[in-house]
Amino acid sequence: xxxxxxxxxxxxxxxxxxxxxxxxxxxxxxxxxxxxxxxxxxxxxxxxxxxxxxxxxxxxxxxxxxxxxxxxxxxxxxxxxxxxxxxxxxxxxxxxxxxxxxxxxxxxxxxxxxxxxxxxxxxxxxxxxxxxxxxxxxxxxxxxxxxxxxxxxxxxxxxxxxxxxxxxxxxxxxxxxxxxxxxxxxxxxxxxxxxxxxxxxxxxxxxxxxxxxxxxxxxxxxxxxxxxxxxxxxxxxxxxxxxxxxxxxxxxxxxxxxxxxxxxxxxxxxxxxxxxxxxxxxxxxxxxxxxxxxxxxxxxxxxxxxxxxxxxxx
Numbered sequence: 001x002x003x004x005x006x007x008x009x010x011x012x013x014x015x016x017x018x019x020x021x022x023x024x025x026x027x028x029x030x031x032x033x034x035x036x037x038x039x040x041x042x043x044x045x046x047x048x049x050x051x052x053x054x055x056x057x058x059x060x061x062x063x064x065x066x067x068x069x070x071x072x073x074x075x076x077x078x079x080x081x082x083x084x085x086x087x088x089x090x091x092x093x094x095x096x097x098x099x100x101x102x103x104x105x106x107x108x109x110x111x112x113x114x115x116x117x118x119x120x121x122x123x124x125x126x127x128x129x130x131x132x133x134x135x136x137x138x139x140x141x142x143x144x145x146x147x148x149x150x151x152x153x154x155x156x157x158x159x160x161x162x163x164x165x166x167x168x169x170x171x172x173x174x175x176x177x178x179x180x181x182x183x184x185x186x187x188x189x190x191x192x193x194x195x196x197x198x199x200x201x202x203x204x205x206x207x208x209x210x211x212x213x214x215x216x217x218x219x220x221x222x223x224x225x226x227x228x229x230x231x232x233x234x235x236x237x238x239x240x241x242x243x244x245x246x247x248x249x250x251x252x253x254x255x256x257x258x259x260x261x262x263x264x265x266x267x268x269x270x271x272x273x274x275x276x277x278x279x280x281x282x283x284x285x286x287x288x289x290x291x292x293x294x295x296x297x298x299x300x301x302x303x304x305x306x307x308x309x310x311x312x313x314x
Contacts, residue, residue: 014039014057014151015165018096025091029067029082034058039147041082043097043167044090045070046142049175049201051295054277055143055167057150062204062281065189069202098151099168101141105160107133115254115275119232119247128252128275133157139253141166142294144278175201175298180308181221181271183207183289185214188281190271190289192302203299204281206274206290207311214289214311215266221307222263224300227251259293260300264309271309272296 017036029041039057046052050070053062064080071078074089082090112132116122130136134145134157141148143166151165178192182199185207192201207214230249253259258273273293274280280292289311291299 014147015098017043018098026084026087028084029059029063031059031064031080038063039167040097041067041087041090043169044093046167046169047093047095047172048090049172049298051142051201051203051292053204053280053292053295054138056147056278061188065187065204065281066202069189069191069199073199095171096168098165099170101137101164101166103133103157103160103162103164107136108158108160112136119249122249122256123232123247125250127250128254130253137164137166139277139293142169142292143167172298175302177304178299178302178307180310181299181303183214183271183309183311185311185313190291190299192299201298201302203291203295206280214313215269216311216313217266219269219309219311220265221303221305221309222265223305224263224303225261226297226300227259228255228257228261230256232256253293257288258290258296260296262296262300262303271299 014036017040020036020040024037025040027037029038034057036057038059039055042052042055042057042063045063045066046055048070050066052066067082067086068078068080070090071086076085076089110133112130113125114131115128122128134148137148138145148164148166155162155164175192176194179195180193182191182193183205184191188205188207190203190205191199193199229251232247232249249255254275256275258275260273262271264270269288271289271291273296274290277292280290
């Protein structure tokens with residue numbers, strides 16, 4: 001297996017996220033910025049339950065919405081930038097943003113199996129597990145495999161005992177129960193609200209398309225399934241390939257609905273995970289609400305049957 005290597009040796013070391021001096025730490029995070037300060041903000045937002053999605057140390061649309069959601073909760077100006085006031089609120093969480101993870105024998109052994117792109121190929125697999133360890137670690141630490149490479153130049157993923165620098169997300173606290181869920185297609189977000197209608201957590205979401213628009217209205221959670229099987233029916237998809245037939249897809253993180261399915265009272269619609277976390281909030285869906293696997297698992301633990309779900313186009 002290839003060693004992890006830095007994509008650009010000229011960029012500031014991401015490993016400096018916890019050792020930045022006061023001036024560096026206070027630097028605003030704005031569009032088109034990147035590096036250790038952006039990574040620091042992403043980890044702190046994630047731990048505050050305003051998910052930036054797949055962390056990559058770059059400012060993108062998902063991070064923009066996460067910052068705005070966090071600012072709204074803390075009654076700060078909605079700039080979409082991590083300015084001085086937003087840094088002050090985020091850094092009330094003073095735990096390190098990076099941690100050391102030691103690869104275990106189980107990590108290295110897998111099993112890992114390449115995942116076919118077509119449904120017929122997926123249906124032949126007994127489980128839809130991870131394709132490789134970089135993908136598995138990316139999901140565990142809420143980041144892209146490329147970010148892991150940049151954090152760990154020269155490190156190997158086939159060596160038991162190898163110590164890797166990773167986003168410190170294992171300390172994220174469980175969410176309280178949500179009374180309702182708000183999905184906003186214009187903003188590309190799913191927000192959890194308490195009984196008083198106040199938001200307390202937000203996640204980037206893919207929310208439909210021109211062919212399969214988000215079904216606006218007020219619905220309810222009918223049930224929750226974790227590690228679900230997926231039943232593919234080509235008749236439900238406008239872009240199904242000629243010759244496609246119904247198929248049963250085994251459970252696993254690379255299953256088309258990921259690690260969880262939250263069933264809605266609107267037939268054939270739900271909130272679910274995804275095998276492609278980097279595309280959340282950036283590509284369209286077939287009408288359902290898609291989250292990263294780690295975000296959907298947080299939502300699963302925070303909702304119960306009967307919770308209200310408001311879907312709006314914005």
